[in-house]
Amino acid sequence: MTRCGCSAAHERRRIVLTGGPGAGKTAVLEMVRRSLCEHVKVLPESAGIVFGGGFPREDDPECRRASQRAIFHVQRELEVIGDVHGPAIVLCDRGTLDGLAYWPGPSEDFWSSTGADPAAELDRYDAVIHLRTPSSSQGYNRTNPLRTESASAAAEIDARILEVWARHPRRYVVESSGRFIDKAATVLTILHDELPDCCSRNLPPNPHHERL
DSSP: OBBBOOOOOOOOOEEEEEESTSSSSHHHHHHHHHHHHTTEEEEEOOOHHHHHTOOOOOSSHHHHHHHHHHHHHHHHHHHHHHTTTOOHHHHHHHHEGGGHHOSSHHHHHHHHHHHOOOHHHHHHHHHEHHHEEOOGGGGGOOOOOTOOOOOHHHHHHHHHHHTTTTTTTTTTEEEOOSOHHHHHHHHHHHHHHHHHHHHTSSOOOOOSSSOO
16 A cells, blocks of 8 residues: 555545445455555455355355354454555445345345344445446456356346445446456546545646546
8 A cells, every 4th residue: 555644634435335245346446455555554355355254145045144144244344454554545345235135025024134224234234335246348357266146147247236225325336347447447537536635735636537
């Protein structure tokens, strides 16, 4: 990360980076770590922690519901940790609403099962950045060992994620294009503009995009 030299107290902004399987979140987050300052706290993906740690990944509906409850509560606790030490931005690799896109059954069951309120969960996040999943012709791949979806299944999940975040008042949708660097540069521009002036004025400008 670039050191911005800022020592001011920050008012934390919590931002979600989401999208369907294969949308490029992992690569974008690595660019964020390298390009933005130490006051941007990047959280790991809760699903990766849950499934990578050995939580059973089975297709039975009850097993899927158990998985999504576990992911939801891990996400909540990750966000608690993210708020520590006064970051300017806490960047979440998915948010609590993403579980709705993977939940087998009515959305009302998701909320009753997690004990959460949908409006309150939306309010947890200051902005949402949605990376669209590429099609097969645009370069969708399954090299991630935790990724099990085909291109068509990934597109369906991407559409559901787009729907569950549709009511957020500050959602940015970043479409797939022929050049991944353009997609990543758009995200960096959004995040640069979300930083407080005390941080952003000491960072080099994004060379790929003008300010939004």
